[in-house]
Amino acid sequence: MSRDRVNLGFLAAAHFLDHLFMLIFATVAALRLAHEWNMSYAALIPYATPGFVAFGIGAIVAGWIGDKWSRPGMITIFFIGIGVSSILTALAESPFEIALGLLAVGIFAAIYHPVGIAMVIQGRRKTGIPIAVNGVFGNLGVAAAALLTGYLIDTGGWRSAFVLPGVVSVVLGIAYGVLVWARQGSGGVPDDARGPGGTSTVDAPSIARSTFIRVLCIIVFTTAIGGLVFQSTTFALPKIFDERLGDLTGSATAVGGYAFLVFAIAALAQLVVGYLVDRHSVRTVFAFVGGLQALFFALMYQLTGVAALVVSVAFMLVVFGQIPINDVLIGRITKSEWRSRVFALRYIVTFSVMASTLPVVAGIHAGWGFGALFVVMAVAGGGVLAAALMLPRAGAVVAQPAVA
Numbered sequence: 001m002s003r004d005r006v007n008l009g010f011l012a013a014a015h016f017l018d019h020l021f022m023l024i025f026a027t028v029a030a031l032r033l034a035h036e037w038n039m040s041y042a043a044l045i046p047y048a049t050p051g052f053v054a055f056g057i058g059a060i061v062a063g064w065i066g067d068k069w070s071r072p073g074m075i076t077i078f079f080i081g082i083g084v085s086s087i088l089t090a091l092a093e094s095p096f097e098i099a100l101g102l103l104a105v106g107i108f109a110a111i112y113h114p115v116g117i118a119m120v121i122q123g124r125r126k127t128g129i130p131i132a133v134n135g136v137f138g139n140l141g142v143a144a145a146a147l148l149t150g151y152l153i154d155t156g157g158w159r160s161a162f163v164l165p166g167v168v169s170v171v172l173g174i175a176y177g178v179l180v181w182a183r184q185g186s187g188g189v190p191d192d193a194r195g196p197g198g199t200s201t202v203d204a205p206s207i208a209r210s211t212f213i214r215v216l217c218i219i220v221f222t223t224a225i226g227g228l229v230f231q232s233t234t235f236a237l238p239k240i241f242d243e244r245l246g247d248l249t250g251s252a253t254a255v256g257g258y259a260f261l262v263f264a265i266a267a268l269a270q271l272v273v274g275y276l277v278d279r280h281s282v283r284t285v286f287a288f289v290g291g292l293q294a295l296f297f298a299l300m301y302q303l304t305g306v307a308a309l310v311v312s313v314a315f316m317l318v319v320f321g322q323i324p325i326n327d328v329l330i331g332r333i334t335k336s337e338w339r340s341r342v343f344a345l346r347y348i349v350t351f352s353v354m355a356s357t358l359p360v361v362a363g364i365h366a367g368w369g370f371g372a373l374f375v376v377m378a379v380a381g382g383g384v385l386a387a388a389l390m391l392p393r394a395g396a397v398v399a400q401p402a403v404a
Helices: 004-036 041-068 072-089 093-110 113-119 130-154 158-185 211-244 252-279 282-299 304-331 336-367 370-388
Strands: none
Touching: 004 041, 004 072, 004 093, 004 113, 004 130, 004 158, 004 211, 004 252, 004 282, 041 211, 041 282, 041 336, 072 093, 072 113, 072 158, 072 304, 113 130, 113 336, 130 158, 130 211, 130 252, 130 304, 130 336, 158 304, 211 304, 211 336, 211 370, 252 304, 252 336, 282 304, 282 370, 304 336, 304 370, 336 370
């Protein structure tokens, strides 16, 4: 197996774990802690906010260090740091203590996106499929968070849901660190300094400053909307299923299983979107995704039972389908030497919005229920559609895939 494929494998595993760790608490809070600690779901979930704030703010620092020091070194720190933090979170005896643990998880989780995504596209002209494949693993992490956490809650208690993934992450971190050390010790070039298979780096073509600013503003806006939609749906889905699937669910494992099914199917949307943006106008693909978000969220308003499960698959397909589009746009308009910092800007917006979304979700659920949340999500999808239509038309660098 080539070094590039081994490296991509570790990056895929890191993306999987990154999203898994950030959503363990979502299932723990919905299905166990609210009962054990005699707190309402709405009162408990804001304790996850510090972790998501760190997830966002830490991205800019991680991106800067990755550009200036070593991207593989930062991924090694990610694996070990987030694993140890998760294990320590399992020791929490109060909401304050679990908030501290989740804060530590968020600090290390912030490393992956600005650093790891920059490594995935390094040296590649067509970036849609590599980003999409890596994104699928991230989404499977979202899916596994609900399934694995639900299973571990039923079989070993909620603390095991933090400990087991933590141990796995630490082991992977040690293995990746040994790989990086061996490569550098043998005179090899680190992965952040060369393209796949040892090829030279492919950089972004020059584009007009006005086009760059226009596209960057659209990226920031749709990133913010995407963070709102992604966080609301992925964090709340276990609770949505607990309330709306009725007789279909009877245990934490069942709720987690249905959430896993929805997330796993939806993850495949990234492959489709990645294929499309490598061959067609990003503007057209992006607008189509935004329009479908608005439609499916509106349909979900008061659905229950099997109908709710089916439409949940539909709206998660287009939520996950949006994820690679902004990353592809960044790859096409930025140069390698500061790409991690631009990715950091994107993800600090994403995760800052995600952090602020949790109290909003809690307030909407307490006051009006999830029906009102789906109305908000439908409006957000309309915003994505409008912004996508403002992208340059065919002929601009962001509208046409690069030639291999």
